């Protein structure tokens with residue numbers, strides 16, 4: 001796999017949180033926290049990345065991730081190009097790499113890539129010029145590293161620590177890149193009681209999620225949890241497997257206020273969005289006092305600012 005860190009320890013690419021040292025995660029969270037401002041206050045703006053160009057290459061739908069990468073880059077003074085991939089030459093058969101080489105010639109310094117196929121961001125990272133960085137914005141069902149960081153930042157803000165916490169990740173773990181990146185982040189940051197909670201059909205293979213307790217029933221999975229992270233059923237990744245019916249799923253697995261009461265009274269509820277209200281989560285919970293879902297969105301911009309700043313300001317060829 002492409003090396004993500006430079007010899008001096010700085011981040012060059014961000015393709016996965018798997019294998020990144022704890023100090024690196026903590027440093028990025030610390031920096032991201034400095035970019036967090038309360039709603040209503042003017043967000044931080046600087047010229048740190050003036051003269052840099054960031055290209056968003058998304059071949060899968062995205063609202064929050066794409067917009068927050070764009071705002072993060074702009075708030076640091078970079079220019080941003082958003083490639084509408086449906087309209088681009090990729091549909092004419094031009095490979096992703098040729099698109100990347102073209103943009104590289106146009107002085108793009110960082111590529112933000114989301115693709116339903118595994119390995120695309122890594123392939124690009126292995127071929128770009130030494131001064132260019134690649135950031136994954138979601139790779140198949142495998143990883144979503146900036147989401148993992150923003151989830152960790154949200155927990156850090158609300159709980160002030162990772163050690164001693166019980167975190168339950170609930171729902172379609174099998175198809176979720178969010179769950180995989182959260183697992184990498186939380187275990188690296190020292191969360192001891194990490195649980196994956198899902199019906200058997202949505203559980204990942206036994207070889208995955210080492211160190212997590214597995215629950216195939218909701219109630220024991222939620223009991224005394226400090227953080228409950230709910231996930232959407234990833235319909236687009238089901239193939240021929242049977243898609244659960246929304247109403248039946250909610251009856252057995254939906255997070256309602258009554259079920260949330262099984263968790264620690266101070267528990268927070270998270271969801272990466274898009275949410276399916278009335279399927280994996282009740283509106284009363286999503287919009288309720290324990291919800292940290294809007295914080296997650298806000299933290300997404302801060303985390304992406306921290307990552308862009310690190311990869312771009314420590315890369316330059318003299």
Ligand code: NCD
Pocket residue numbers: 064065138144147177178231232234272273274
């Ligand atoms: C997630 C994704 O794309 O993996 N969305 C996001 O980036 N916040 C989760 C999802 O689609 O369910």
